[in-house]
Amino acid sequence: MVTSKEVHMQDLIRQAEALCQRSGMAFTAPRRRVLEILAASETPMKAYDLISKAGEGGQATKPPTVYRALDFLCQLGLVHRIEQDATFVACNHAGHAQPVALFVCNSCLKATEVAYGEVSPILEKAAAAKGFNLQRLVVEGRGQCQDCAMAA
Amino acid sequence: MVTSKEVHMQDLIRQAEALCQRSGMAFTAPRRRVLEILAASETPMKAYDLISKAGEGGQATKPPTVYRALDFLCQLGLVHRIEQDATFVACNHAGHAQPVALFVCNSCLKATEVAYGEVSPILEKAAAAKGFNLQRLVVEGRGQCQDCAMAA
DNA sequence: CCTAGTATGTTATTACATAACACCCTATAT
DNA sequence: ATATAGGGTGTTATGTAATAACATACTAGG
Structure with missing residues (x-):
């Protein structure tokens, strides 16, 4: 198999x-x-x-x-x-041009990739409001993944 | 003074x-x-x-x-x-309940704090779409701060 | 050939973080 | 008053993450 x-x-x-x-x-x-x-x-x-x-x-x-x-x-x-x-x-969706956030499960430690294209411009604007020119963005998180939620 | x-x-x-x-x-x-x-x-x-x-x-x-x-x-x-x-x-706005992003300047290394309240629900929703229950979020960045942009 | 550029091998070290245990202080229950 | 539980610090030692510096090898173009 x-x-x-x-x-x-x-x-x-x-x-x-x-x-x-x-x-x-x-x-x-x-x-x-x-x-x-x-x-x-x-x-x-x-x-x-x-x-x-x-x-x-x-x-x-x-x-x-x-x-x-x-x-x-x-x-x-x-x-x-x-x-x-x-x-x-x-990377689990190789060849993405999109930036992705990585969310790590607190139980099983697996990472879930989530594209966050829509929020980039928002953060860029928020940064620009303080005069900051944003060049690289890191979005990460912690929580519970689907599998672990089912198991619980 | x-x-x-x-x-x-x-x-x-x-x-x-x-x-x-x-x-x-x-x-x-x-x-x-x-x-x-x-x-x-x-x-x-x-x-x-x-x-x-x-x-x-x-x-x-x-x-x-x-x-x-x-x-x-x-x-x-x-x-x-x-x-x-x-x-x-x-923290430079002590007592914020709001989550903040930290954007670090590549030149002077100072950090600029930016509240990102608006994007939290978006990311939570994006995570939820993949069955991920987001509990903690980290948003950071790199770029150029206002002072360094002026100096350049 | 030779040499410039890219990449690896190797040794040593620097930087980041915590485990484990002893001790101290203070509030409270007996 | 004293025992004791919880929170906090001090100290030694160690574990874990990352890189500096230099030697060596491979390959493509002059």
């Missing part, structure tokens, strides 16, 4: 390859490895869990290798960093 | 005292010290800068002392933690 996770991963990998091709960057082994691990994970992962996992199967993988891969993948928009708790998650 | 910073600090301290009184908690020396340092700072501060500064003038101040004070002050809403860069800033 082919799980949706696996399909998702194939998508992400293809996306990554395409993006790299276009921008003349290399989709190298460590970058692929990090993306695969994140894509396979149910929940956002801490950097050092990633480092351990990437090191399984022989060669040790050191922090800088993984952090560099994460930076790269974040810039491409294939991975999101969740600032609240310093974790990383594979 | 009495600066607006100093007035702001007096306000915050009074607020803190009042809040503690009401909830039966103690506004102790380390808590006061941390709040004073933050209120006097132009920009958000890193925890370890706070630790050093709190330790000036004799007794060494250790990380747990400061982190405990920060947790306390954050819960009271007198201090905000900026997740993006793990810094802390005194």
Whole structure:
């Protein structure tokens, strides 16, 4: 059986390859490895869990290798960093141009992505009212996800 | 001359005292010290800068002392933690019931507080559409503040 | 070839945060 | 008066997150 996770991963990998091709960057082994691990994970992962996992199967993988891969993948928009708790998650609707908010479930720790296109201009305007020119926006949250609400 | 910073600090301290009184908690020396340092700072501060500064003038101040004070002050809403860069800033409109976004200037690093009351329900609704019950929201940003825009 | 640009490997260190336990203070119940 | 429970701090040690700095390798264009 082919799980949706696996399909998702194939998508992400293809996306990554395409993006790299276009921008003349290399989709190298460590970058692929990090993306695969994140894509396979149910929940956002801490950097050092990633480092351990990437090191399984022989060669040790050191922090800088993984952090560099994460930076790269974040810039491409294939991975999101969740600032609240310093974790990383594979984007689950690869290729979105839209900004997304990440809402983390307090029970199962899974992240739900929600597009917030409509609120960007509102916040930009609110910022502009104070003379602030908004360039980058971070929207995150905590709460209870659908599955956990059902279970309760 | 009495600066607006100093007035702001007096306000915050009074607020803190009042809040503690009401909830039966103690506004102790380390808590006061941390709040004073933050209120006097132009920009958000890193925890370890706070630790050093709190330790000036004799007794060494250790990380747990400061982190405990920060947790306390954050819960009271007198201090905000900026997740993006793990810094802390005194709230500059003490006693707001409103949630606020924190926008950090890329040049001078000062934080601008912007109330985002109007967008909360929108995001809550967007989350609800995916079955997510939003309990806590973090809105932060980066960009250029008014002063730096003028200077440029 | 050679060299400029991109990327990784490796060592070491810096920065951020908390666990765990001892001690103190103060309010209140006996 | 004294025991004790709760809230708070002090201290040691450690866990966790991230990066600096420098060496090495791969690949494309001159």
